[in-house]
Structures are given as structure tokens and as C-alpha cells.
Amino acid sequence: MSVQHSESAGDRPLIPRPERTPGALRAACTVVAPGLLAAYDQAKDQALAEAVEHGSLKPVHAYLSHWATLLEIERHPATACEYHRAEYLARIAGTADEAREHLRTAGSLYRAAAEAVRAE
Secondary structure (H helix, E strand, O other): OOOOOOHHHOOOOOOOOOOOOHHHHHHHHHHHOHHHHHHHHHHHHHHHHHHHHHOOOHHHHHHHHHHHHHHHHHHOHHHHHHHHHHHHHHHHOOOHHHHHHHHHHHHHHHHHHHHHHHHO
16 A cells, blocks of 8 residues: 555645654644653653663664654544554454454554655
8 A cells, every 4th residue: 555645635734744853743742643742751751761771872763763753644634544543443353364454554654654754
């Protein structure tokens, strides 16, 4: 499945793509996904703790990339709806094959968002 975030697709972004900094991503989260703020703060705290523990910035870079991707999804209402629907359907699926199919959809949307963020 190909995911396009084009204006002609009727999935205009709610906000401009935020910079990949903790403050900018948190500010974006407050606008497009306020229900995720607690998870965002927890992920940031965990990444910083792991960075200190391991003496490496890799956990911080991973957290920034992951949240930039999630917020890329959330910036586009139709994409966010499709992503959350796929995750929900995977959780309530009656069979493992059905769950896998929905997880493939969610994964495809996540990968497309990650690619869009990397391409900037």
C-alpha cells in the first residue's frame, strides 16, 4: 500500500512538520495528539536516563525519530484515523492472520511517515 500525504488526497496537515527537538515535538503533540503527552514525556525521560546510563546519545536519537514519525502521522487526520483503526483492529482481531494484516497496514503507514520525516 502506498501512503501519500498530498493535499490533493484531502489529508492536509494540521500543523507544519515540527523540528526534531524535544520542545518542538512536545509542542506539536499538545496540538495534534494531546492524549499522548504523558507517553511523550515518559519516553523522553526514559531516553535521557538510558543515554546517561549508557553514555550514548543513541536512545535520544531513537526517541526523537520515533516521536517525529508518530507526530507525522498525527499531523494528517485521515492518516491518523487509518493508523489508529488498524492498530485497534489488530488488537480485537479474531485470528492471528487477521491481526497480522492490520499490523501490516499500521506498519506501512508508520514506515511512510518515517520516510517523509527522513526526507525533510
